[in-house]
Amino acid sequence: MSLFRKISERLHEKRVEKASKQAKKSSHRTEYLLNDNTPFDVTEAFRNLKAALSVSVPRKEGGVTIMTTSAYPEDGKTTVTVNLALMFALSDAKVILIDADIRKGRVAKYFKCRTIPGLSDCLSGQNSLDEVIHHSHMNENLSYITCGTHSPKPYELLESEEMQNLIEELKTRYDYIIIDTPPILLISDALAISPFTDGVALVCRHQVSYVSDIARALNTLKFAKANILGVIVNDYKEPKQHKFYGGYKKYYYYNSYSYGSTNPEEKEEDPLEPSDEITKE
Numbered sequence: 134m135s136l137f138r139k140i141s142e143r144l145h146e147k148r149v150e151k152a153s154k155q156a157k158k159s160s161h162r163t164e165y166l167l168n169d170n171t172p173f174d175v176t177e178a179f180r181n182l183k184a185a186l187s188v189s190v191p192r193k194e195g196g197v198t199i200m201t202t203s204a205y206p207e208d209g210k211t212t213v214t215v216n217l218a219l220m221f222a223l224s225d226a227k228v229i230l231i232d233a234d235i236r237k238g239r240v241a242k243y244f245k246c247r248t249i250p251g252l253s254d255c256l257s258g259q260n261s262l263d264e265v266i267h268h269s270h271m272n273e274n275l276s277y278i279t280c281g282t283h284s285p286k287p288y289e290l291l292e293s294e295e296m297q298n299l300i301e302e303l304k305t306r307y308d309y310i311i312i313d314t315p316p317i318l319l320i321s322d323a324l325a326i327s328p329f330t331d332g333v334a335l336v337c338r339h340q341v342s343y344v345s346d347i348a349r350a351l352n353t354l355k356f357a358k359a360n361i362l363g364v365i366v367n368d369y370k371e372p373k374q375h376k377f378y379g380g381y382k383k384y385y386y387y388n389s390y391s392y393g394s395t396n397p398e399e400k401e402e403d404p405l406e407p408s409d410e411i412t413k414e
């Protein structure tokens with residue numbers, strides 16, 4: 134085994150350790166949802182993101198399926214995905230959000246409802262599709278499917294023909310099917326779904342995600358022949374504004390959408406900074 138491989142495996146192990154420690158520590162998470170009091174630039178960033186994704190995967194007769202994932206836990210996938218679905222719904226599109234994180238999905242928390250019955254229950258034949266579709270109280274165009282009962286074989290459920298049929302059926306009913314998944318460098322569940330989707334957006338967290346991890350996640354998706362739409366930089370803190378308006382910026386700020394590279398040779402080891410421009414190949 135080459136020295137480089139040994140070092141990168143050790144780094145991966147360290148990050149997995151760090152991620153699981155963080156996940157244990159942060160059992161108390163916050164569910165941010167766009168509302169009338171959300172700062173203008175946050176809403177605007179989501180509007181830009183929605184616009185960029187609409188252009189990347191144009192609307193067609195059958196609904197468009199967009200999946201989000203990230204390299205490691207806590208990058209903000211669920212926060213970004215739920216709000217993105219809401220933003221699409223606000224623009225009068227019929228939207229369904231699917232929580233495909235069968236291991237520890239948290240979409241239900243945003244809607245203050247139970248996780249059961251949900252996706253896994255439908256895929257295993259316990260419940261019909263109509264029984265697992267919930268209608269959001271936030272917007273009449275938005276429906277959602279929670280993750281469902283914990284299953285010992287989530288990957289198998291997600292790669293099944295039932296999952297493919299479920300997506301095909303939803304495409305006939307909705308304009309957008311938005312899917313939230315677990316972190317791709319820890320669990321391969323997202324790879325089971327990517328072939329059924331029109332595109333995948335990778336979420337990373339500013340000053341937390343490493344460029345090398347983003348590149349590895351993109352390579353993994355590329356290997357799975359996913360249509361990579363780009364990289365969403367979450368929790369972006371503008372250095373200058375951060376200095377002056379530190380308190381407010383701490384809450385949340387979503388940068389608009391930037392394109393992702395699949396080149397692993399780019400910058401190594403420093404958490405993502407604004408100067409780390411990633412350009413599409």
Ligand SMILES: Nc1ncnc2c1ncn2[C@@H]1O[C@H](COP(=O)(O)OP(=O)(O)OP(=O)(O)O)[C@@H](O)[C@H]1O
Pocket residue numbers: 156161162163164165203205206207208209210211212213234239315316367368369383384385386387
């Ligand atoms: N832009 C942001 N600003 C402030 N807090 C944020 C932001 N994005 C996410 N968070 C917070 O970080 C925590 C993790 O976010 P979230 O659950 O969306 O991550 P995730 O990538 O879905 O995690 P997991 O991989 O465990 O599913 C939550 O408490 C969330 O409220």
Ligand SMILES: [Mg+2]
Pocket residue numbers: 210211212234239314
């Ligand atoms: Mg999540």
